[in-house]
């Protein structure tokens with residue numbers, strides 16, 4: 001208590017700012033209660049993590065690289081892809097590391113035969129049904145787990161389908177969609193609250209859709225592009241990027257990224273501007289930025305064409 | 317919320333269907349006529365239609381119009397203040413809702429395994445000749461027929477269910493069905509001449525034991541039903557009805573729980589979890605329930621029975637509906653629940669009708685509602701009908717379905733006793749489990765536990781179907797061997813030789829004729845790598861090509877996976893494709909290689925899937941591969 005008093009006094013003694021603010025006790029953020037920690041065992045090593053953490057958090061603490069696909073820090077875990085499963089002693093089945101909370105004395109294996117088999121099969125199942133060519137992380141994992149999707153033959157059911165190009169801002173190539181639910185969450189309560197898309201259908205024909213699969217311009221979409229921001233497979237892609245990829249000119253090694261603040265309104269969203277050959281090719285926002293958590297609106301995400309329009313008579 | 321809708325308009329018929337469920341709209345904001353007061357209206361959340369009404373609303377549209385159009389969906393969106401994409405996601409999840417124009421009369425003809433064993437393929441071929449291929453329209457564009465999964469009428473296979481949409485919608489069951497009778501019924505339905513009662517309940521057909529005097533005397537769960545299956549309250553009361561509840565009210569919740577605990581009753585829905593433990597978890601949280609808190613407890617009866625070959629719950633609900641209500645009321649007394657739900661399979665018209673009649677007369681006679689039997693207990697029960705999704709029998713998918721979301725299972729933990737329906741503590745039990753409860757309380761748990769074996773107490777209902785002489789529901793004390801049970805049902809139909817028995821349904825396991833001396837207990841079946849599951853005992857004689865049965869089971873799972881998690885969504889498809897290749901003797905590589913891939917897939921599905929569907933989708937196949945070499 002007295003510590004806190006001293007802190008407040010100190011705050012009161014702080015130098016006067018140029019613009020006077022009313023004097024009085026300055027409200028301080030309440031001190032953080034230290035979360036009790038939980039002791040668990042991973043691959044034989046003891047690790048102590050804060051209560052409420054997930055197994056994934058714990059593996060990170062030990063620098064174990066756990067593959068994830070449907071998980072992203074900014075959204076509620078849906079634990080559907082199952083590529084992150086680990087073996088938990090005493091559990092009949094494997095458990096998803098991304099969402100399972102740690103409990104005292106858990107004993108976990110992250111690289112057992114069972115874990116490797118399930119991860120490999122999940123990757124093979126995905127790669128045999130969707131196009132993972134724009135998901136480089138998945139390619140790496142497939143190598144690590146020795147996945148051979150071609151062993152299911154060439155005549156198996158896939159999600160191959162024409163790309164949906166129904167607006168100038170972004171394209172939807174659901175032949176690449178792994179149904180990770182991220183875009184639906186970003187469009188819904190986890191970020192945008194627009195609810196333009198949802199998972200529709202059932203089973204292998206489950207897919208991301210607007211109502212009755214109407215084109216985006218007929219739907220509630222506001223083109224914030226937050227779904228593109230979270231899509232792990234490139235199924236959702238800037239039209240600018242898509243066109244360049246089609247033309248064979250997309251080259252990330254020749255791109256620069258510049259962080260800046262969006263000029264449009266007072267919120268102050270951080271933008272990362274991706275540029276290639278002097279042209280803006282896409283705009284993202286850092287996931288860990290305290291203002292955006294990776295989200296933007298249509299203006300910040302897409303409203304930069306003006307930068308590239310040269311007023312008449314002006315040179316570079 | 318700020319809804320964005322397409323320009324599609326609803327028809328008067330569609331609006332009437334929705335309003336029939338929700339009542340007329342209050343203002344133009346909710347889709348009504350514009351009136352002067354609309355400009356000065358204020359709305360808050362209380363005035364919103366709760367999301368859990370969505371399934372009844374969609375049923376109403378489907379029943380009246382025969383399909384759900386874009387315009388209809390827009391009207392539902394406005395009435396319920398829900399985004400159309402969300403509603404579309406929900407509607408497109410369920411097999412029963414058509415999102416494309418469809419004729420008003422639809423015949424669903426079962427071609428699942430038990431019906432297959434009894435000639436459904438012949439029936440379907442004849443229908444193709446008479447009416448055209450499945451899905452094509454007939455009767456002047458007013459009707460169509462479709463192939464269907466198990467309709468839960470396997471004791472009367474081959475079975476068929478017809479639905480007729482309209483202002484007066486009808487459902488009717490035909491089992492056993494012939495092509496001629498199906499055609500006839502469809503024409504009747506088109507002409508608006510459907511029988512008033514969707515099905516008839518015949519105790520002699522469905523419960524063969526009731527016919528033999530000494531067997532009938534030993535029945536417990538089927539006892540009352542074998543004497544009177546009218547479903548009337550007076551009859552129920554005449555045969556010990558509500559004695560269990562009275563005794564429970566005398567004992568108090570704690571002693572009721574003690575009796576249940578002493579009975580060692582294990583759930584009959586498939587997972588064999590101790591019922592007393594489930595209820596106790598809620599009992600221990602009762603102190604958190606206060607009038608002024610939003611916290612609530614729920615009791616849910618799982619009556620979604622859709623496991624191929626299972627029909628026992630249907631027979632209990634049709635023949636002894638009050639026993640289900642009494643079991644739920646005792647559960648409410650122990651757990652502190654004020655509201656109960658019966659999630660009833662959409663394909664069970666007679667069971668739905670009889671359960672609703674039972675609820676109505678129980679309310680009238682004060683066995684439900686406020687101050688039950690004058691003892692201060694308050695409890696209400698609502699029926700929610702499923703809409704053609706096997707997965708909604710999984711308890712957490714069932715919660716999502718009632719709440720108005722897609723019927724996708726949730727990850728566990730948290731378990732339903734901590735966070736179930738509406739994220740509140742919930743006790744969910746199978747119909748048969750609940751029907752056991754009044755008997756247990758009436759006679760005492762210890763008396764009950766003397767029946768059966770040490771680890772499997774009491775009696776159990778078995779659904780005998782396929783190539784058995786007298787198909788139907790049989791009740792035996794746990795511990796009877798498979799051989800004895802088959803003998804009880806008159807042996808193999810037509811005196812043929814037995815090839816295989818499927819125990820526990822599509823999610824169960826095959827056993828061979830060498831294993832007939834296995835006792836039908838939880839531990840006995842586990843010892844041979846099988847399961848009692850939902851009590852299915854399906855016989856196949858030597859004329860059946862088991863590969864086709866395996867393929868049909870694989871197709872069932874391919875059709876019924878919710879599609880949420882990768883190992884199951886893709887696994888069940890690859891499994892079915894692989895079986896197709898093996899059946900055609902065209903494996904990828906050698907047969908041994910193909911089977912090795914199947915086994916790996918099975919392990920990944922079992923280990924990494926979210927719910928029991930994916931985890932057991934390969935178990936029947938694996939059990940068959942262990943016992944026979946079918947593909948060499």
Ligand SMILES: Cc1cc2nc3c(=O)[nH]c(=O)nc-3n(C[C@H](O)[C@H](O)[C@H](O)COP(=O)(O)O)c2cc1C
Nearest residue numbers: 583584585618620621709710711745746749928929
């Ligand atoms: C795919 C799937 C389908 C299920 N279907 C049913 C069902 O139709 N009826 C049922 O009682 N239990 C069903 N269950 C089991 C339920 O999840 C749950 O265990 C059961 O309702 C609990 O009741 P009990 O303890 O009385 O057995 C199903 C489980 C799975 C995984």
Ligand code: SF4
Nearest residue numbers: 177178180181183231
């Ligand atoms: S479109 Fe992308 S974000 Fe959306 S579900 Fe598919 S893979 Fe996930």
Ligand code: SF4
Nearest residue numbers: 878880881884927930
């Ligand atoms: S195991 Fe199958 S049915 Fe269960 S959640 Fe996963 S996809 Fe859905």
Ligand code: FES
Nearest residue numbers: 079081082084098
């Ligand atoms: S990352 Fe854990 S299930 Fe997808």
Ligand code: FES
Nearest residue numbers: 426431466467469
């Ligand atoms: S009703 Fe046809 S298999 Fe059950």
